[in-house]
Amino acid sequence: MQVYLLLSVFISMASTQQVDKPVSYSCTEGYVFSVEEQECKDINECETLPEACKGGMSCINHYGGYFCLPQNAQIIISNGEEDPTTTTTHPPTLRLIPLPAEPNHGNYQNTGNQAMLSTVQCPAGFTADGFNFCRDVNECFPTNPCQHHCYNLPGSFLCQCDLGFELTADRLSCQDVDECLVSSYMCQWQCVNQPGSYSCICPEGYQLQGTRMCNDINECETATTCREDQICWNYFGGYLCYPRNPCQEPYVQIGEGRCSCQSPSACRGLPPSIVYKYMSIASERPVPADIFQIQATSVFPNMHNAFRIKAGNEDRQFFLKRSSNVSAMLVMTRPLIGPREHVLDLEMVTENSALGYRSSSVLRLTIIVGPYTF
Numbered sequence: 468m469q470v471y472l473l474l475s476v477f478i479s480m481a482s483t484q485q486v487d488k489p490v491s492y493s494c495t496e497g498y499v500f501s502v503e504e505q506e507c508k509d510i511n512e513c514e515t516l517p518e519a520c521k522g523g524m525s526c527i528n529h530y531g532g533y534f535c536l537p538q539n540a541q542i543i544i545s546n547g548e549e550d551p552t553t554t555t556t557h558p559p560t561l562r563l564i565p566l567p568a569e570p571n572h573g574n575y576q577n578t579g580n581q582a583m584l585s586t587v588q589c590p591a592g593f594t595a596d597g598f599n600f601c602r603d604v605n606e607c608f609p610t611n612p613c614q615h616h617c618y619n620l621p622g623s624f625l626c627q628c629d630l631g632f633e634l635t636a637d638r639l640s641c642q643d644v645d646e647c648l649v650s651s652y653m654c655q656w657q658c659v660n661q662p663g664s665y666s667c668i669c670p671e672g673y674q675l676q677g678t679r680m681c682n683d684i685n686e687c688e689t690a691t692t693c694r695e696d697q698i699c700w701n702y703f704g705g706y707l708c709y710p711r712n713p714c715q716e717p718y719v720q721i722g723e724g725r726c727s728c729q730s731p732s733a734c735r736g737l738p739p740s741i742v743y744k745y746m747s748i749a750s751e752r753p754v755p756a757d758i759f760q761i762q763a764t765s766v767f768p769n770m771h772n773a774f775r776i777k778a779g780n781e782d783r784q785f786f787l788k789r790s791s792n793v794s795a796m797l798v799m800t801r802p803l804i805g806p807r808e809h810v811l812d813l814e815m816v817t818e819n820s821a822l823g824y825r826s827s828s829v830l831r832l833t834i835i836v837g838p839y840t841f
Contacts, residue, residue, distance in 0.1 A: 497531035592622030614641045631663030655681045655841055670839060672704035681841055702747030703837030704806070713743045738814065738829040747835040750805035759797040761813050761830055766793055770817050770824075777829065779811035787813060797832070805836030 494507035520535035607617035613626035628641035647658035654667035687699035714726035728734030
């Protein structure tokens with residue numbers, strides 16, 4: 468009897484503990500277990516969460532979660548054919564279409580209990596994907612519509628040309644830019660257009676310095692054809708050969724480029740000495756321009772020196788300006804056009820009226836004008 472009582476008490480206690488033990492269930496995030504219905508129910512976050520969506524956006528509850536959408540977003544709900552046993556557990560499908568895509572509301576076909584969703588009409592440059600979203604079309608792939616480079620843009624694309632080319636009117640093709648027509652200063656002498664670029668060339672007697680400037684070639688330092696009895700004189704764009712002894716009868720050479728008359732009777736009325744000098748200038752040099760200075764090599768007391776252009780200035784292109792009692796400056800008064808050679812006799816007259824002394828000397832200056840302005 469005692470054993471029975473103890474057993475009864477033990478069974479009673481065990482039975483009591485089994486009834487009072489709570490039963491726990493876990494649901495997927497976004498759901499909560501309903502004790503009454505013994506299943507997981509969706510949580511309406513739009514009602515339970517304070518300010519679930521901010522910034523004026525609308526809150527749309529969804530099974531297992533929620534959406535925050537702009538006020539102007541368009542929503543199409545596809546009901547489709549539903550299983551009556553699962554209508555309470557599966558949410559309707561939400562399809563979000565970015566503006567300005569608009570659905571074709573008149574393109575529905577009803578067959579029995581089916582309702583087909585209309586095809587989204589996307590703007591140019593977009594296409595509907597498998598979820599009925601309007602997606603940007605990559606016009607640059609797989610076929611490049613541009614002749615050179617294609618850059619995809621939302622709803623469109625942009626063509627760009629290589630350096631030295633520009634887009635044509637169709638905005639697809641590229642044409643060469645003729646840089647030589649852009650400015651006359653692209654090259655110092657001549658511009659040669661090339662596909663996508665250009666190059667500068669120089670005339671004979673010059674070589675290209677850098678990319679656009681022309682530098683005179685000193686032929687007298689390279690290969691010349693002057694004879695042994697000649698001297699080479701380089702000028703802008705070329706060279707000339709002059710005799711090493713320029714003196715002619717009755718003059719004799721007394722130094723490089725210096726001629727003297729040794730016979731007073733033979734040189735009557737002629738300058739006692741002639742000095743030969745050479746210089747070169749570019750064509751069309753701006754004027755007025757000081758180009759050469761003449762100066763006495765010997766100075767005597769109480770002597771007065773006068774300077775003049777004795778010969779070679781028939782067109783009055785030069786002027787000899789006295790600087791002091793022993794020097795004068797040759798001034799070019801009009802632009803000289805080359806190629807041309809000008810020979811001027813610059814005379815210095817030395818005299819002393821008290822002593823009745825008068826003498827003169829001539830500097831024969833050869834001016835070589837180059838064919839170009841550089």
